[in-house]
Amino acid sequence: MSKKLFIETLGCAMNVRDSEHMIAELNAHEGYELTDDAASADLILINTCSVREKPVHKLFSELGVFNKLKKPSAKIGVCGCTASHLGKEIIKRAPYVNFVLGARNVSKIADVLHRDKAVEIEIDYDESQFAFKDFRSSPYKAYINISIGCDKQCTFCIVPKTRGDEISIPPDLIVAEARKAVENGAREVFLLGQNVNHYGRRLPNEKINFTELLRRVSAVEGLERIRFTSPHPLHMDDEFIEEFARNPKICKSMHMPLQSGSSEILKAMKRGYTKEWFLNRARKLREMVPDVSISTDIIVAFPGESDADFEETMDVLNQVRFEQLFSFKYSPRPLTEAEKMEEVDSEVGSMRLSRLQARHDEILDEMKATNLGKVVEVYFEELRDDGHVAGRSDNNLGIKVKGSEEWLGKIARVKITEVSRTVQYGEIIA
Ligand code: 5AD
Numbered sequence: 001m002s003k004k005l006f007i008e009t010l011g012c013a014m015n016v017r018d019s020e021h022m023i024a025e026l027n028a029h030e031g032y033e034l035t036d037d038a039a040s041a042d043l044i045l046i047n048t049c050s051v052r053e054k055p056v057h058k059l060f061s062e063l064g065v066f067n068k069l070k071k072p073s074a075k076i077g078v079c080g081c082t083a084s085h086l087g088k089e090i091i092k093r094a095p096y097v098n099f100v101l102g103a104r105n106v107s108k109i110a111d112v113l114h115r116d117k118a119v120e121i122e123i124d125y126d127e128s129q130f131a132f133k134d135f136r137s138s139p140y141k142a143y144i145n146i147s148i149g150c151d152k153q154c155t156f157c158i159v160p161k162t163r164g165d166e167i168s169i170p171p172d173l174i175v176a177e178a179r180k181a182v183e184n185g186a187r188e189v190f191l192l193g194q195n196v197n198h199y200g201r202r203l204p205n206e207k208i209n210f211t212e213l214l215r216r217v218s219a220v221e222g223l224e225r226i227r228f229t230s231p232h233p234l235h236m237d238d239e240f241i242e243e244f245a246r247n248p249k250i251c252k253s254m255h256m257p258l259q260s261g262s263s264e265i266l267k268a269m270k271r272g273y274t275k276e277w278f279l280n281r282a283r284k285l286r287e288m289v290p291d292v293s294i295s296t297d298i299i300v301a302f303p304g305e306s307d308a309d310f311e312e313t314m315d316v317l318n319q320v321r322f323e324q325l326f327s328f329k330y331s332p333r334p335l336t337e338a339e340k341m342e343e344v345d346s347e348v349g350s351m352r353l354s355r356l357q358a359r360h361d362e363i364l365d366e367m368k369a370t371n372l373g374k375v376v377e378v379y380f381e382e383l384r385d386d387g388h389v390a391g392r393s394d395n396n397l398g399i400k401v402k403g404s405e406e407w408l409g410k411i412a413r414v415k416i417t418e419v420s421r422t423v424q425y426g427e428i429i430a
């Protein structure tokens with residue numbers, strides 16, 4: 001009988017891809033097969049996130065639960081960003097944990113497994129050219145890493161301390177991954193990096209930026225769609241926006257993490273741009289790509305944020321009218337510059353978050369209504385157990401139609417017949 005692996009993945013798409021890499025390595029070198037039952041697993045992995053405080057607290061209670069329910073012989077490994085951040089502290093607090101593997105050390109999984117109490121968390125470890133074995137949770141959803149780590153120093157963010165300095169994966173390897181994904185049934189690839197449009201950092205032999213990488217990936221035959229996340233507003237130069245607008249394979253959905261609409265707060269966050277620059281880039285995008293959808297991340301109640309600063313954020317929300325908003329109350333993180341800054345009253349933060357989200361809901365209701373009756377092209381990638389297949393329009397609307405697996409991996413024209421804030425229903429038309 002094969003050994004069983006249970007893996008829980010928290011956090012961002014980068015972690016999802018890291019988990020796929022670990023699953024592939026464990027399968028190829030150690031013969032592990034996936035299970036969704038932790039109690040029967042021989043190895044339990046938690047791939048953690050440390051971007052906010054709450055999930056970190058949750059980790060230790062979860063570890064306790066796994067320790068109780070696991071088979072006596074089963075091992076537990078903690079991987080990912082909290083592994084990088086807390087290191088051996090994790091084994092101190094939860095001595096039954098067998099190993100700790102940092103977010104930048106994923107390639108060592110098959111080795112660390114055999115070293116009890118090993119802690120591998122080097123943040124300058126270079127695995128940019130490591131040939132990971134293949135595994136994808138779905139052949140239709142092809143994440144491809146293009147860079148590792150982050151060179152920015154946003155004062156709220158722990159990520160540069162957990163994933164280290166930015167290194168780029170060589171373009172030839174990225175193109176080869178895209179080709180392989182297409183051969184295995186994907187029509188769309190999703191390029192991943194902490195700061196994708198800063199691509200090209202520390203490439204040993206080549207000078208190439210993200211715009212050029214997009215051109216090369218889009219030359220892959222059989223590939224029809226390219227998505228990417230996350231770009232940084234500071235690096236959204238004209239060349240990049242023009243390529244985004246002109247290249248028919250690039251999906252017309254852009255993530256523009258605003259963080260704050262106040263230029264003062266942006267400065268304190270060390271984001272490198274002003275409110276005006278952000279608005280200017282969003283305007284250019286909307287002018288060049290009229291049906292673009294723009295999503296954003298916003299943090300409210302960053303230290304020093306006054307009512308007037310928050311109104312600036314509301315003003316950007318009202319001007320840009322984001323199609324999707326991910327909003328968070330500031331959470332102080334260790335190892336960051338902002339950790340030592342004086343916090344805004346928690347109640348005030350909660351109120352600001354509610355106001356921001358309520359206003360965004362109003363905007364969404366207004367915008368979504370206009371989608372009714374539209375015809376969009378949908379790439380189907382998921383089968384739902386309610387008799388629907390789900391996919392995304394080019395500009396990132398989540399769409400469900402009645403249908404079966406025959407639609408998976410296909411692109412079809414769909415007329416939208418029902419809209420809500422989060423999902424649209426539609427009918428496939430000839
Ligand atoms: N507190 C709250 N939100 C944060 N994010 C990053 N760090 C913090 C923090 N300390 C948010 C940012 C980022 C998203 C992934 O998480 O908005 O873009």
Ligand code: SF4
Pocket residue numbers: 010011012013014015048049050051080081103159162163
């Ligand atoms: Fe992803 Fe950031 Fe969370 Fe790490 S801390 S898993 S990079 S969101």
